Amino acid sequence: MELDLPLIWAGIIGLAVILYVVLDGFDLGCGILFPFAKEERDRDQMMNSVAPFWDGNETWLILGGGGLWVAFPAAYAIIMPALYVPVIVMLLALIFRGVAFEFRWVAKPNHQAWDLAFWLGSTVAAFAQGVILGGMLHGIRTEDNAFAGGAFDWLSPFAIMCGLGVVAGYALLGATWLHMRVSGPLERRSADWARPLLLAMLAFILVVSVWTPLQYDRIAERWFSWPNLLYLSPVPVLTVVLAAVIWVGLDRRNAAAPFLGSVGLFILSFAGLAISNFPYLVPPDITIWDAAAAPASQMFLLVAVVILLPVVLGYTVFVYYTFRGRIGPGEGYH
Amino acid sequence: MELDPLILARVQFAFTISFHIIFPAFTIGLSAWIATLLGISLWTGDPHYRDLAQFWTKIFAVSFAMGVVSGIVLTYQFGTNWSAFSLAAGNVIGPLIGLEVLTAFFLEASFLGIMLFGRDRVSPQLHFASAVLVAIGTAISAFWILSANSWMQYPAGHEVRDGIAYPVDWWQIIFSPTFHWRFVHMLIAAYITTGFVVLAVGARFWLKGKHLIEAETMMKMALGILVVLTPVQAVVGDFHGLNTLEHQPAKIAGMEAHWDGNHPAPLVLFAIPDEEAEMNRFELAIPKLGSLILKHDLNATFPGLKQFAPEDRPPVLPIFISFRVMVGIGLVMIALSVIGAFKWWRGHLFRPGWLMQIFAWTWPLGFIAVLAGWITTEIGRQPWVATGLMRTEDALSPVGGVAVLVSLVLFVLVYAVIFVSGGYYINRLLEKGPVRHIPKEDLRPTRPMAAAKDAGRIALSAGE
Known part of the structure; x- marks a missing residue:
């Protein structure tokens, strides 16, 4: 049987993106929530809870971007110039929040600037990622397989809303992560943060679910034609179930349920967007097969991925296992 | 505009x-x-x-x-x-x-x-x-x-x-x-760069009379590796240069500001290359030494810039200068490493004096050399982004x-x-x-034994 390499690669990149979104999502989320924790001790605790992981988490972003280049160079060469502004903004924001992890500790007691850098960097990076998502969903104007639009084509109310939605979503991941991983007063407060964020995230999911089929016929047809409607109906039902799991989990002070429920919400949202847009990599023109790299290149790296990705996942789990357990106030690894 | x-x-x-x-x-x-x-x-x-x-x-x-x-x-x-x-x-x-x-x-x-x-x-x-x-x-x-x-x-x-x-x-x-020599050259460069930072920090501590045991360890370990790696790097660099001459002759011609390929190349010590006039101004050069270095033969010739069409030449002035900066620092690094190792062998490394003062300021050397080397090789690749395949001007995004x-x-x-x-x-x-560390078996004070052990250890170490 002939392997459908572009399809496999779309799956791998999808996996890298969802792992990135969930993993860096919770540590960016902790940054977004920084101003809500007024005490220095709470902020230390928030940062300590993600300090051993953030670097590995962010590496999935490189695998996502690098993987896109490897497997779909034509899409990479269209998306990056088209989303130039939000991509650059995201990178600059990630620089600030990344160095803040180290600088903040060394700068103490004069670390207020790096508190700000951590918060702003995390928030702006999340917002820019949402705008990138919105820009891609909206579609990119191409001619002869090259970007043929202007520098601000991506800018639309829809993209801005996606940006806000991702900020809320990451903050939800961050709050539920803290709920699972810290002890003391911060645990209680993280539950208070999580509830409105869950509502915001649900509102965002609802708006996207209504907005995109109304604006794009291909998406409406995908979801509302028979029998797709039947096959796809578990997606909204599961969304409601997961929201309930998070809410009840917070009420009952269950450690893991709210976080796992939030992760589930992200996976479902991602699946929903994939269903809406498949097989387009750059809507409305370029499919995964149009943008695919040479089969020899896709095959070469596929072999490497099959061997190496399980190893990477293995030691990622090991690192999370090593730093398991709750962090109390005033505790840390420094 | x-x-x-x-x-x-x-x-x-x-x-x-x-x-x-x-x-x-x-x-x-x-x-x-x-x-x-x-x-x-x-x-x-x-x-x-x-x-x-x-x-x-x-x-x-x-x-x-x-x-x-x-x-x-x-x-x-x-x-x-x-x-x-x-x-x-x-x-x-x-x-x-x-x-x-x-x-x-x-x-x-x-x-x-x-x-x-x-x-x-x-x-x-x-x-x-x-x-x-x-x-x-x-x-x-x-x-x-x-x-x-x-x-x-x-x-x-x-x-x-x-x-x-x-x-x-x-x-x-x-x-x-061109991979093998470039990789070895860069890896050694990285180890040398760190070596000089460690050496310099050791010398700084030593001069201030702080952390003396650590300072001596740092300086000895750094000098031990530097005295081996800096001369090796010169040899590796030479092979890297020969390899570049074979595969990217225009880059070498630019680095050496070598215009006329019909005669053995001099080693140009100083010059202001003039790309318009296709010659060097204010040149100070040792005849035939360039050919000796690059061909290991005083009378051999290798291509000069004039043998390449003007649109296929790299910018000459920047790589001519950056290459000299890199080599010059390399020679200084070899000298410092050898002198330091010699003094160590004679047993008077750890004495105040000019060498210790210089060591304390050697930390930027590696960084400058690495940057100069990369400037040379990357500008030297011009006008190509991938040699022979695509010119830099054709590589741009539609932005x-x-x-x-x-x-x-x-x-x-x-x-x-x-x-x-x-x-x-x-x-x-x-x-x-450096600060003395008191190890903790477990960070969670919810385990009373761990907290008790810590308290005991602190008490013991205080009594040391």
């Missing part, structure tokens, strides 16, 4: 990659140094080595963070500014970058967590193993990125159809003809000059803030010096 996106994109890449390379050049060697210290500490049980490792780990953490965040920018910049190149070379170079992520980045980033924060959570053996894995990860990363760069310098193992490169032989692509200018200005501003702050904090960590 019309903004030229090409020159702006080139400046942006030059700026962001120059900023980035400073950190890998340091952290490749630093991780190996920390792993070595942890290994010795494990072997001998001497706490000084462990404290020294901990001290350098803090500096490593700050440097590595700056390297990571400035590196992500580069992965994306291929697409934002150089999408035509990404498309033309993506089939070939893309997988090399992909392999770098899979074999190196994850390894470094994951075990970095254990290296930085795991000391009290894992066994000393596993902590040591994590440091070794991080060190290996940084070297693997250098392997892949230099493989990709070498392919751009001299592409091999591919075929071109409709302006797009397709892979034919992966072995030839990964181990392209406007304003977008590239604004992002360039932002990168300069942000990097300036990061660089100044990072330098300030690293200096602050250096001023503080």
Whole structure:
């Protein structure tokens, strides 16, 4: 049987993106929530809870971007110039929040600037990622397989809303992560943060679910034609179930349920967007097969991925296992 | 005014990659140094080595963070500014970058967590193993990125159809003809760079009369490796030069400001190359020595710049100067290493005096040499982005000059803030010096035994 390499690669990149979104999502989320924790001790605790992981988490972003280049160079060469502004903004924001992890500790007691850098960097990076998502969903104007639009084509109310939605979503991941991983007063407060964020995230999911089929016929047809409607109906039902799991989990002070429920919400949202847009990599023109790299290149790296990705996942789990357990106030690894 | 996106994109890449390379050049060697210290500490049980490792780990953490965040920018910049190149070379170079992520980045980033924060959570053996894995990860990363760069310098193992490169032989692509020497040259450069930083910090402590045991350990270990590596680097550099002459003769002609290929080349010590007039002004040169160095024969000839069409020549002045800066610093580094090692052998290294004062200021040498070397090889590759395959001017994305200018200005501003702050904090960590660590078996005070053990240990160590 002939392997459908572009399809496999779309799956791998999808996996890298969802792992990135969930993993860096919770540590960016902790940054977004920084101003809500007024005490220095709470902020230390928030940062300590993600300090051993953030670097590995962010590496999935490189695998996502690098993987896109490897497997779909034509899409990479269209998306990056088209989303130039939000991509650059995201990178600059990630620089600030990344160095803040180290600088903040060394700068103490004069670390207020790096508190700000951590918060702003995390928030702006999340917002820019949402705008990138919105820009891609909206579609990119191409001619002869090259970007043929202007520098601000991506800018639309829809993209801005996606940006806000991702900020809320990451903050939800961050709050539920803290709920699972810290002890003391911060645990209680993280539950208070999580509830409105869950509502915001649900509102965002609802708006996207209504907005995109109304604006794009291909998406409406995908979801509302028979029998797709039947096959796809578990997606909204599961969304409601997961929201309930998070809410009840917070009420009952269950450690893991709210976080796992939030992760589930992200996976479902991602699946929903994939269903809406498949097989387009750059809507409305370029499919995964149009943008695919040479089969020899896709095959070469596929072999490497099959061997190496399980190893990477293995030691990622090991690192999370090593730093398991709750962090109390005033505790840390420094 | 019309903004030229090409020159702006080139400046942006030059700026962001120059900023980035400073950190890998340091952290490749630093991780190996920390792993070595942890290994010795494990072997001998001497706490000084462990404290020294901990001290350098803090500096490593700050440097590595700056390297990571400035590196992500580069992965994306291929697409934002150089999408035509990404498309033309993506089939070939893309997988090399992909392999770098899979074999190196994850390894470094994951075990970095254990290296930085795991000391009290894992066994000393596993902590040591994590440091070794991080060190290996940084070297693997250098392997892949230099493989990709070498392919751009001299592409091999591919075929071109409709302006797009397709892979034919992966072995030839990964181990392209200029790769071997370039990789060895860069790896040694990274270890030398770290060596001089460690030497300089040791000398600083020693001159201040602080942390004397650690200072002597640092200086001895640094000099021990430098006295071996700096001369080896000169030999490797020579082979790298011969290899460049074979595969990129125009680059060598530019580096040597060698115009006329019909006569044996002199070694030009000083000149202002004039590209309009195709000659050197104010030249000070030793006849035939250039041919001796590059052909190992006084009377041999090699191509001069005039043998290449003007549009195929690299810019001469910048690489002529940067190459001389690199070699000049290299010679200074050899001299300092040999003198230091000699004094150590004679037993009067640790005396106040001019040598100690100089050592305290040697920390920037490696960085400047690495930057000068990369400027030489990258500008020397011009006018090609991938030699013979695509010219730099054809590699650009369809983006406007304003977008590239604004992002360039932002990168300069942000990097300036990061660089100044990072330098300030690293200096602050250096001023503080190594501190004695009291190990904790468990961070969670909910386990009373652990807290009791800690209290006991603190009481004991106070009585020491």
